[in-house]
Amino acid sequence: MDFREKLLNIVHENDSLVCVGLDIDKEKMPKFLLDSSKQPYLEFNKAIIESTKDSICAYKLNMAFYEVFGKEGFELLEKTIKQIPKEIIIILDGKRNDIGNTAKKYAESLFETYEADAVTVNPYLGIDGVKPFLEYKDKCSFILCRTSNPSAVDFQNLKTQGRPLYEIVAEKIKDWDKIGCCGAVVGATYPDELKTIRGILGEDMPLLIPGIGKQGGDVEKTVKYGTNSRHEMALINSSREIIFAGDKEDFAEISRDKAEFLRKEINKYR
Amino acid sequence: MDFREKLLNIVHENDSLVCVGLDIDKEKMPKFLLDSSKQPYLEFNKAIIESTKDSICAYKLNMAFYEVFGKEGFELLEKTIKQIPKEIIIILDGKRNDIGNTAKKYAESLFETYEADAVTVNPYLGIDGVKPFLEYKDKCSFILCRTSNPSAVDFQNLKTQGRPLYEIVAEKIKDWDKIGCCGAVVGATYPDELKTIRGILGEDMPLLIPGIGKQGGDVEKTVKYGTNSRHEMALINSSREIIFAGDKEDFAEISRDKAEFLRKEINKYR
Numbered sequence: 001m002d003f004r005e006k007l008l009n010i011v012h013e014n015d016s017l018v019c020v021g022l023d024i025d026k027e028k029m030p031k032f033l034l035d036s037s038k039q040p041y042l043e044f045n046k047a048i049i050e051s052t053k054d055s056i057c058a059y060k061l062n063m064a065f066y067e068v069f070g071k072e073g074f075e076l077l078e079k080t081i082k083q084i085p086k087e088i089i090i091i092l093d094g095k096r097n098d099i100g101n102t103a104k105k106y107a108e109s110l111f112e113t114y115e116a117d118a119v120t121v122n123p124y125l126g127i128d129g130v131k132p133f134l135e136y137k138d139k140c141s142f143i144l145c146r147t148s149n150p151s152a153v154d155f156q157n158l159k160t161q162g163r164p165l166y167e168i169v170a171e172k173i174k175d176w177d178k179i180g181c182c183g184a185v186v187g188a189t190y191p192d193e194l195k196t197i198r199g200i201l202g203e204d205m206p207l208l209i210p211g212i213g214k215q216g217g218d219v220e221k222t223v224k225y226g227t228n229s230r231h232e233m234a235l236i237n238s239s240r241e242i243i244f245a246g247d248k249e250d251f252a253e254i255s256r257d258k259a260e261f262l263r264k265e266i267n268k269y270r
Numbered sequence: 271m272d273f274r275e276k277l278l279n280i281v282h283e284n285d286s287l288v289c290v291g292l293d294i295d296k297e298k299m300p301k302f303l304l305d306s307s308k309q310p311y312l313e314f315n316k317a318i319i320e321s322t323k324d325s326i327c328a329y330k331l332n333m334a335f336y337e338v339f340g341k342e343g344f345e346l347l348e349k350t351i352k353q354i355p356k357e358i359i360i361i362l363d364g365k366r367n368d369i370g371n372t373a374k375k376y377a378e379s380l381f382e383t384y385e386a387d388a389v390t391v392n393p394y395l396g397i398d399g400v401k402p403f404l405e406y407k408d409k410c411s412f413i414l415c416r417t418s419n420p421s422a423v424d425f426q427n428l429k430t431q432g433r434p435l436y437e438i439v440a441e442k443i444k445d446w447d448k449i450g451c452c453g454a455v456v457g458a459t460y461p462d463e464l465k466t467i468r469g470i471l472g473e474d475m476p477l478l479i480p481g482i483g484k485q486g487g488d489v490e491k492t493v494k495y496g497t498n499s500r501h502e503m504a505l506i507n508s509s510r511e512i513i514f515a516g517d518k519e520d521f522a523e524i525s526r527d528k529a530e531f532l533r534k535e536i537n538k539y540r
Contacts, residue, residue: 023372064368064375070348070383074341095367097392098334099419102293105334113340122367124394125417126424147395149369154396154442158430165428165435172424 003089003117003140003181004233007206010057010087011232016263017223017270019058019091019208021239022048022080023065028240030247041069044251045080048243051252055259058089058118058235060208081114089117089235091208095144097122097129104132111136118142120185120208123169127176134180140206141182143173145197148187148211166193170200183208186226188217188236195225203228206235212262213241219262223269231270238262273359273387273410273451274503277476280327280357281502286533287493287540289328289361289478291509292318292350293335298510300517311339314521315350318513321522325529328359328388328505330478351384359387359505361478365414367392367399374402381406388412390455390478393439397446404450410476411452413443415467418457418481436463440470453478456496458487458506465495473498476505482532483511489532493539501540508532 001009011017024041026034033040049059061080066073084090092114096106103125110119111133118140121133133141146156146166156166173182186197188211198207209226211217219236226234242262246254271279281287294311296304303310319329331350336343354360362384366376373395380389381403388410391403403411416426416436426436443452456467458481468477479496481487489506496504512532516524 025375062368062372064366064372064379068375068379068383070379071341071344074344078340095392096334097365097367098332099417102332102334105295105338109334109338109340113338122365122392122394124392124414124425125419126421126426128419128421144394147369149395149398151396151398155394155435155439156396158435158438160428160430160435165425165430168428169425 002138004204004206006117007057007089008232010089013087014054014057015267016055016057017227017234017236017266018056018259018263019060019235019237020048020052020056020242020259021060021062021237022243023062023239025065028244030251032249041076042079046083047252048255049083051256052242052259053085053088055256055263056088058091059084060091060093060237063092063094077114090115091118091120091142092116093120095120095122097125099125100128100132103129107132107136111139118183120144123172130176131179134176134182137180139181141180142185142206142208143169143176143182145169145173145184146186146190146193148189148215148217152187167196167200170197174201174205177205185210187211188222188226189215191218191221191225194222198225198228204233206233208235208237210237212236213238219265220269223266227270236266272408274474274476276387277327277359278502280359283357284324284327285537286325286327287497287504287506287536288326288529288533289330289505289507290318290322290326290512290529291330291332291507292513293332293509295335298514300521302519311346312349316353317522318525319353321526322512322529323355323358325526325533326358328361329354330361330363330507333362333364347384361388361390361412362386363390365390365392367395369395370398370402373399377402377406381409388453390414393442400446401449404446404452407450409451411450412455412476412478413439413446413452415439415443415454416456416460416463418459418485418487422457437466437470440467444471444475447475455480457481458492458496459485461488461491461495464492468495468498474503476503478505478507480507482506483508489535490539493536497540506536
């Protein structure tokens with residue numbers, strides 16, 4: 001089964017475009033868990049997955065939050081991935097990038113060692129650094145196109161050939177999709193740009209859309225401009241607002257409520 | 271002691287601008303080691319470090335080659351770093367990049383967990399993704415500017431404001447250096463561009479220069495255009511050509527000969 005098929009299956013089954021970011025963070029974790037559990041982070045992730053798995057289509061694990069724990073972090077990453085039901089999309093968000101023979105090692109690590117369904121890749125090195133990921137035909141590589149952060153404009157909005165750089169990147173992504181399954185990362189914080197990029201990338205390109213909630217992205221516009229004509233092929237990410245919504249014993253139920261709320265909010269506009 | 275001072279000290283002590291990439295790779299390792307040793311990669315790295323440490327100024331560890339081994343890879347990374355004498359520069363080459371609160375985790379991981387002296391950072395997200403690294407004032411962040419691979423031109427050479435993008439990135443790097451110590455990654459494969467970038471970045475900016483040897487970069491031009499007026503502030507990297515030069519019991523001596531040859535070749539033009 002290829003990535004797009006797997007994505008559509010779970011989107012239909014759970015009637016959801018919600019992607020939950022499992023971005024563990026000591027400072028934001030429920031204190032009682034840190035005090036009482038021998039494996040607080042794994043216990044936390046297990047509880048969040050168990051409570052939200054029927055409300056979402058994907059989990060995204062940002063590798064920075066695991067890497068910071070050293071080798072134990074990678075053990076935690078492995079164990080967390082094992083908790084995720086097989087039908088749900090797993091995105092390893094590492095924004096990896098390197099020259100060809102080295103990018104190949106990253107692709108091997110993410111797709112084989114950790115068995116991700118999808119990864120995020122930074123395009124600054126051009127196709128050499130992307131191709132080794134695209135060779136995994138049943139997987140998906142979400143290429144950074146227009147990121148959600150304020151200083152994205154430093155380079156991504158510079159005019160080149162009469163258009164902002166992110167449009168040129170989008171054109172390349174469309175081209176690279178002929179080699180292997182591409183997606184694009186486009187922030188919800190810039191709805192007009194999201195609209196333009198969906199226009200360039202067409203109906204079938206999955207978009208990973210961070211930036212709603214605390215970062216300020218609007219849900220209605222995100223759905224309107226980010227999805228395709230069938231209101232699909234978008235994964236709308238929320239991390240902190242869902243997983244760290246509660247800090248007491250009932251944290252997992254509160255996270256489920258938040259994920260359900262976002263699922264319904266998104267579906268209002270589909 | 272800050273990064274530039276540490277770099278100058280070891281460059282003077284060893285009279286060397288050579289940076290050796292410890293990019294372990296199962297397919298290129300001496301077979302006898304893989305067959306005979308319980309910890310072949312660690313033993314390999316120890317032997318290479320022991321034999322080359324007087325010929326070089328820095329070791330660069332590309333994280334992809336460690337990450338591919340999963341959690342054992344990060345243990346190996348830690349143990350390898352412990353083998354490197356304190357006066358030698360350690361560069362963790364991960365080309366990391368993310369939005370602010372996440373980039374902070376990467377910076378913590380690389381500078382605190384692994385105690386790197388320097389890292390490589392991808393600039394596509396702008397200053398938000400770079401600043402958390404720059405807050406480690408005694409460390410150095412080498413920002414990707416003009417990479418050594420063929421498809422670097424896909425985006426880095428696009429004309430914007432009448433100049434190629436890599437020049438605009440170089441201007442930003444010079445600006446960011448006011449916040450905290452920046453360096454730049456510039457491939458040896460494009461000597462004219464190396465010259466332009468050194469011109470923009472000025473005397474004191476350390477350049478990390480990959481791309482000599484197999485990738486085709488010329489040593490004379492690299493030294494001429496990549497160093498400053500005192501023939502310093504450049505770290506000229508070689509990985510595979512040095513560490514995998516031999517595959518018998520004497521592999522470490524052969525690597526030392528290769529490193530010494532490169533050191534002298536570089537110094538001919540200083």
